[in-house]
Amino acid sequence: MEYITIALAKGRLAELTIDLLEQAGLDISELREKSRKLIFTDEKNKFKFILVKATDVPVYVEYGAADIGVVGRDTLLESGKNLYEMINLGFGACRMAVAGPKELEGHLDEIHNMRVATKYPQIAKNYYHHVKKQSVELIKLNGSVELAPLVGLSEVIVDIVESGKTLKENGLVVLEEICDLSARFVVNRVSMKMESERILALVEKIKTLLG
Numbered sequence: 001m002e003y004i005t006i007a008l009a010k011g012r013l014a015e016l017t018i019d020l021l022e023q024a025g026l027d028i029s030e031l032r033e034k035s036r037k038l039i040f041t042d043e044k045n046k047f048k049f050i051l052v053k054a055t056d057v058p059v060y061v062e063y064g065a066a067d068i069g070v071v072g073r074d075t076l077l078e079s080g081k082n083l084y085e086m087i088n089l090g091f092g093a094c095r096m097a098v099a100g101p102k103e104l105e106g107h108l109d110e111i112h113n114m115r116v117a118t119k120y121p122q123i124a125k126n127y128y129h130h131v132k133k134q135s136v137e138l139i140k141l142n143g144s145v146e147l148a149p150l151v152g153l154s155e156v157i158v159d160i161v162e163s164g165k166t167l168k169e170n171g172l173v174v175l176e177e178i179c180d181l182s183a184r185f186v187v188n189r190v191s192m193k194m195e196s197e198r199i200l201a202l203v204e205k206i207k208t209l210l211g
């Protein structure tokens with residue numbers, strides 16, 4: 001029997017996913033040990049787990065280096081990859097939003113060539129191009145995005161809002177909602193054909209666990 005490989009996004013999502021996979025009957029004991037290893041094996045069930053950077057999960061799954069991936073919808077949308085999205089796992093729930101100073105409330109459409117700072121240029125581009133039909137200047141950042149409007153780098157940001165604490169503590173507010181986000185279970189298109197039985201059995205187990 002061939003191994004089925006699952007790519008996990010390192011960090012908080014991985015921990016929640018590991019709990020779920022264990023409940024679904026996989027042996028993830030090796031993953032629980034604190035180590036710097038990046039690849040783990042469940043010999044009994046013939047599964048492999050690889051730990052990758054969140055933004056790389058869709059890449060591993062698209063190329064078939066992993067059959068399955070667990071990743072946030074934000075990362076998935078930003079990657080633009082065409083994968084089978086099998087389950088909304090529900091955890092890691094947050095939303096993508098346009099945020100900025102409160103004074104801009106109700107005035108966003110009036111700003112000519114508004115500058116938008118974001119870690120998610122594809123999501124922002126889709127939103128302004130297809131939904132708002134507004135021409136904006138996108139500025140790609142890699143973190144601490146809330147800083148941009150505070151120092152005049154941009155008028156607004158497109159970013160993830162979870163508790164809203166980061167916005168609040170930096171004097172910013174949500175100006176527009178873009179979409180809801182949460183962790184997704186995705187599958188490579190070829191793997192879905194070749195290993196459909198084992199993959200669907202795992203999907204069914206997880207769906208039952210999620211209720």
Ligand code: PRP
Pocket residue numbers: 142143144145146159160161162163164165166167
């Ligand atoms: C994320 C996101 C927001 C913050 C939202 O950043 O980009 O900044 O979390 O969470 P909150 O609404 O609960 O405050 P992350 O922690 O990934 O850090 P980064 O800005 O360095 O990317």
